[in-house]
Amino acid sequence: MLEVRNLSKAFSGLKAVDGASLDVRAGEIVALIGPNGAGKTTLFAAIAGFQRPDAGTVRFDGADITGLAPHRICAAGMVRTFQITQPFAKISVRENIMVCAYARTADRTAASGRAEAIARQVGMGRQLDQLGADLTVAGRKRLELARALATGPRLLLLDEVMAGLNPTEITEIVDVIRTIRTSGVTILLIEHVMQAVTSLAERVYVLNQGRVIAEGTPAAIAADPGVVEAYLGHGAAARLGGQHA
Amino acid sequence: MSRRGLGFAMGGLVLAILYPLLVRAAGAAGLPIAPNYLINVGMLVCFTAFIGQSWNIAGGFAGLMSFGHVVFFGTGAYGMAILQATYGWNPWLAWPVAAALGGGVGWLIGALAFRAGLRGSYFALITLAFAEVFRILANSVPFTRGGLGLLIKADTRPANLQFRDPIWLYYLALLLCVAALLIAWQLTRTRFGARLVAIRENEDAARALGIDVYTEKVKVLALSGAMGAAGGAFYIQKYLYVDPWIAFGVDKSVEMLLVSMVGGAGTIFGPLIGAGALTAINEVTRMLASVVPALKNVQPLSLIVYGAMLVLIVARLPDGLASLFGRRRRREVERA
Amino acid sequence: MPDPAIILAGVLNGLLAGGIYVLVAVGLTLIYGVLHIINFAHGSLLMLAMYGVFFLWRLLGIDPYVALPIVIAGSFAFGYVLYRGLIGRFSHGRDENILLITLGLAIVFDNVALLLFTGDTQTIDVTYAGTIVQVGAAFLPLPKIISFLAAILLCGVLGLVMARSQLGKAIRAVAHERQGARLVGIDVEQVFAISYGIGIACLGAAACLLMPTFYVSPTSGHAFVLIAFTTVVLGGMGSFVGAAVGGLIIGVTESLGGLLLGEQLGQIGISLIFILILLLRPTGLFGAGR
Numbered sequence: 001m002l003e004v005r006n007l008s009k010a011f012s013g014l015k016a017v018d019g020a021s022l023d024v025r026a027g028e029i030v031a032l033i034g035p036n037g038a039g040k041t042t043l044f045a046a047i048a049g050f051q052r053p054d055a056g057t058v059r060f061d062g063a064d065i066t067g068l069a070p071h072r073i074c075a076a077g078m079v080r081t082f083q084i085t086q087p088f089a090k091i092s093v094r095e096n097i098m099v100c101a102y103a104r105t106a107d108r109t110a111a112s113g114r115a116e117a118i119a120r121q122v123g124m125g126r127q128l129d130q131l132g133a134d135l136t137v138a139g140r141k142r143l144e145l146a147r148a149l150a151t152g153p154r155l156l157l158l159d160e161v162m163a164g165l166n167p168t169e170i171t172e173i174v175d176v177i178r179t180i181r182t183s184g185v186t187i188l189l190i191e192h193v194m195q196a197v198t199s200l201a202e203r204v205y206v207l208n209q210g211r212v213i214a215e216g217t218p219a220a221i222a223a224d225p226g227v228v229e230a231y232l233g234h235g236a237a238a239r240l241g242g243q244h245a
Numbered sequence: 246m247s248r249r250g251l252g253f254a255m256g257g258l259v260l261a262i263l264y265p266l267l268v269r270a271a272g273a274a275g276l277p278i279a280p281n282y283l284i285n286v287g288m289l290v291c292f293t294a295f296i297g298q299s300w301n302i303a304g305g306f307a308g309l310m311s312f313g314h315v316v317f318f319g320t321g322a323y324g325m326a327i328l329q330a331t332y333g334w335n336p337w338l339a340w341p342v343a344a345a346l347g348g349g350v351g352w353l354i355g356a357l358a359f360r361a362g363l364r365g366s367y368f369a370l371i372t373l374a375f376a377e378v379f380r381i382l383a384n385s386v387p388f389t390r391g392g393l394g395l396l397i398k399a400d401t402r403p404a405n406l407q408f409r410d411p412i413w414l415y416y417l418a419l420l421l422c423v424a425a426l427l428i429a430w431q432l433t434r435t436r437f438g439a440r441l442v443a444i445r446e447n448e449d450a451a452r453a454l455g456i457d458v459y460t461e462k463v464k465v466l467a468l469s470g471a472m473g474a475a476g477g478a479f480y481i482q483k484y485l486y487v488d489p490w491i492a493f494g495v496d497k498s499v500e501m502l503l504v505s506m507v508g509g510a511g512t513i514f515g516p517l518i519g520a521g522a523l524t525a526i527n528e529v530t531r532m533l534a535s536v537v538p539a540l541k542n543v544q545p546l547s548l549i550v551y552g553a554m555l556v557l558i559v560a561r562l563p564d565g566l567a568s569l570f571g572r573r574r575r576r577e578v579e580r581a
Numbered sequence: 582m583p584d585p586a587i588i589l590a591g592v593l594n595g596l597l598a599g600g601i602y603v604l605v606a607v608g609l610t611l612i613y614g615v616l617h618i619i620n621f622a623h624g625s626l627l628m629l630a631m632y633g634v635f636f637l638w639r640l641l642g643i644d645p646y647v648a649l650p651i652v653i654a655g656s657f658a659f660g661y662v663l664y665r666g667l668i669g670r671f672s673h674g675r676d677e678n679i680l681l682i683t684l685g686l687a688i689v690f691d692n693v694a695l696l697l698f699t700g701d702t703q704t705i706d707v708t709y710a711g712t713i714v715q716v717g718a719a720f721l722p723l724p725k726i727i728s729f730l731a732a733i734l735l736c737g738v739l740g741l742v743m744a745r746s747q748l749g750k751a752i753r754a755v756a757h758e759r760q761g762a763r764l765v766g767i768d769v770e771q772v773f774a775i776s777y778g779i780g781i782a783c784l785g786a787a788a789c790l791l792m793p794t795f796y797v798s799p800t801s802g803h804a805f806v807l808i809a810f811t812t813v814v815l816g817g818m819g820s821f822v823g824a825a826v827g828g829l830i831i832g833v834t835e836s837l838g839g840l841l842l843g844e845q846l847g848q849i850g851i852s853l854i855f856i857l858i859l860l861l862r863p864t865g866l867f868g869a870g871r
Binding site: 069070071074082090095106108148 | 447
Binding site: 310312357358360361362363365366367369370371373374375377378381382384385391392495499506544545546548549551552553554555556559560563 | 667670671676689691845852856860
């Protein structure tokens with residue numbers, strides 16, 4: 001469904017993403033992990049049209065979408081959430097989601113109904129009339145999810161949706177994400193919270209210093225010495241390996 | 246809008262329709278009032294509410310705060326005047342054309358400004374600059390007769406959009422006001438309006454969620470421009486004279502902005518409430534001026550109050566007077 | 582095509598006027614750079630300062646150049662108090678809010694002036710106003726030359742203060758990194774107030790330098806605010822070099838515009854530059870990237 005080939009993006013000479021490639025097949029949940037500053041969010045931004053890649057291509061369902069405007073990419077069926085939540089503060093949760101539901105219908109009643117259904121799907125059924133500004137962090141994360149869902153995507157890019165949530169909230173969101181996938185949406189997510197990665201993702205890409213350094217199942221990745229070094233520093237794999245039986 | 250709100254609105258409309266008749270009856274019954282003057286005041290409130298709503302649609306709903314909205318007003322005014330005085334058009338035909346001209350100017354300014362990605366304060370300033378350019382052109386270009394201005398020949402027939410009895414202009418202004426309220430109401434119920442609000446709240450998120458921000462902004466500015474121009478055209482029909490200061494003077498921009506901010510930007514009735522408040526201020530200062538001989542010039546006094554109100558409203562009551570009526574909503578969002 | 586000698590005269594006159602615009606723009610860009618406030622009241626405050634200079638001359642017989650220290654001090658005080666009392670309280674919200682508040686202030690100032698002084702223009706007649714200096718084919722009024730030199734001098738002094746003094750260092754620290762400045766013990770609110778005061782003091786100086794050759798009326802505020810903003814946007818918000826270059830360019834543009842297009846139409850040059858810069862290069866010639 002999603003094919004990223006040799007994508008590069010530099011800022012003022014510093015390469016944030018350096019020839020990264022990845023694939024996401026329909027129906028999968030794929031995770032993108034890596035230490036801070038690895039370039040994950042820049043990669044997302046380049047895929048979803050917020051940054052123009054310096055090199056490389058992004059193909060979505062075979063069509064080349066490299067460098068298209070975000071709203072066009074959203075219309076094509078791919079939408080991203082933001083790491084730092086961006087609710088529409090002065091309007092209600094319902095209205096927040098409705099405006100996104102309008103991407104698929106022009107009818108107010110239909111949009112409202114869809115908003116309610118999606119709100120319930122992410123567990124916000126009781127907060128429909130709360131203002132965007134009054135939500136807790138968990139609420140805002142759910143709202144990000146709900147708004148993205150309302151646009152009717154086939155591929156959802158989630159940027160650290162777990163950040164700032166406590167363990168209970170994480171478990172709940174993980175369930176919600178699973179149901180989203182079951183409803184037919186493919187998911188690519190950036191995450192730091194390993195619990196979520198291991199329980200959700202079928203495949204994992206590891207990004208470090210703008211390059212993809214590993215790919216595989218969560219278990220394979222966890223055992224990969226290169227990955228350990230990326231997170232814990234040079235030589236850490238050997239040291240840790242020495243401590244294991 | 247709630248049931249109660251709708252009830253109030255209907256009641257208000259009935260009162261507004263009966264207003265000139267009541268005022269005339271009271272005058273005939275011997276009360277010490279000047280009915281025609283009061284009808285004129287009523288007309289001004291409706292008219293100000295209309296042009297205020299034109300600002301509100303762009304500035305309040307979509308967050309496109311403009312400091313130069315008079316550019317649309319003046320385009321409509323000159324359009325109306327030139328079509329009649331120079332080309333002999335009938336004003337009823339000239340009116341929608343003048344409005345369309347305003348829409349065109351709105352489209353132009355929007356296309357330029359939004360393509361360049363101008364937002365917030367920069368957008369406000371560039372609209373000011375456009376208004377200034379138009380004013381200077383109007384003052385220098387032959388077909389506007391420059392500083393001499395244009396006179397529309399007085400020919401008081403309804404077919405000519407000129408009326409002997411002020412009551413007709415009142416009803417026309419009322420019609421405009423109601424139309425503006427309906428437009429604003431529609432914005433709260435349609436996809437277009439919802440998108441504008443999203444753009445206002447968070448443009449980047451809106452873009453990410455599928456909204457074609459550029460196109461929507463240009464559309465709303467065109468609509469706002471058309472309304473502003475329609476207002477300018479109407480204004481000219483009352484006074485039958487236009488010059489660059491009347492058409493493009495910055496005071497009108499301030500009025501259009503202030504009326505919405507005071508009443509409540511982004512609300513349906515905000516501009517109407519603001520128009521009422523500002524007209525009341527005007528009347529009070531007029532009375533003061535007649536009592537205190539030193540204050541011979543009333544205009545600056547009203548504007549001083551306007552300026553002070555703007556400061557107070559932005560500082561203390563950012564959602565305008567309307568927030569005192571409806572549900573009180575607390576705002577806790579901080580933008581660093 | 583007019584005589585090149587006339588063009589030269591226009592350019593020279595424009596440069597002379599431009600020097601004072603630099604002073605005005607420096608104040609505005611300082612206020613923006615330090616407080617991140619777009620001070621829409623800048624033009625109106627200049628107008629008020631000019632009236633101050635006028636009345637000092639009319640009522641006390643003080644020559645505008647002699648009045649410089651008085652007016653600068655008075656303007657600084659006014660700006661400081663205005664910030665402390667009003668602007669400082671509300672300047673921590675959104676960008677647009679502060680713009681609206683300074684717009685409100687501008688409206689109040691403009692109309693208080695209209696009320697008190699009526700719409701008439703006022704000029705100062707100093708004895709040396711008529712003295713003309715000939716530079717090549719250009720005839721330049723002496724006061725304009727004096728004002729230009731004074732403006733350059735004052736900008737230089739300000740530049741030195743900003744570069745060398747403790748205060749200047751504190752101001753630059755706050756402009757660069759508010760939180761950090763707070764952490765090292767700088768009283769940021771005080772720096773804000775002082776910076777705003779300095780910005781207005783620049784206006785006071787400009788007022789003294791303008792009055793010998795110019796006029797004041799309550800509507801002057803409008804004209805000046807557009808000039809000030811165009812200069813700052815052209816040069817780049819927050820850049821002193823930009824303000825200097827911008828001021829001179831705008832001065833010349835205004836002069837040549839009036840020369841080539843006539844008094845009325847010539848004004849359009851400034852607004853057009855403003856629009857073009859915003860559309861094509863909003864960061865200005867020397868501004869930091871957005």
